[in-house]
Amino acid sequence: MSTIASALMLIGAFAYVFYPAHLVETQKVKSWLEFLRERREVLYDNLRDLNFEYRAGKYPEEDYVAQRATLENEAATVVAEIHDLEDAKSP
Numbered sequence: 001m002s003t004i005a006s007a008l009m010l011i012g013a014f015a016y017v018f019y020p021a022h023l024v025e026t027q028k029v030k031s032w033l034e035f036l037r038e039r040r041e042v043l044y045d046n047l048r049d050l051n052f053e054y055r056a057g058k059y060p061e062e063d064y065v066a067q068r069a070t071l072e073n074e075a076a077t078v079v080a081e082i083h084d085l086e087d088a089k090s091p
Contacts, residue, residue, distance in 0.1 A: 043075040
């Protein structure tokens with residue numbers, strides 16, 4: 001009896017997790033500019049987390065410098081592209 005109940009709960013959990021909440025046709029389509037703005041925020045959050053973890057002593061100096069440079073370069077690229085798209089958009 002408990003095996004059947006467990007199996008039903010497992011099937012219900014899978015259905016709940018993997019059943020799409022919205023139809024694909026009704027989902028909002030993001031523009032490239034919206035995607036870049038979200039990416040910029042993620043990169044800024046990653047930089048804040050990296051700084052915090054470095055100050056907490058979780059990263060050696062060399063790793064911190066390399067990761068920070070990578071994140072800053074990517075953030076600069078994203079910000080430049082956002083700026084270019086916003087300039088092209090405005091008259």
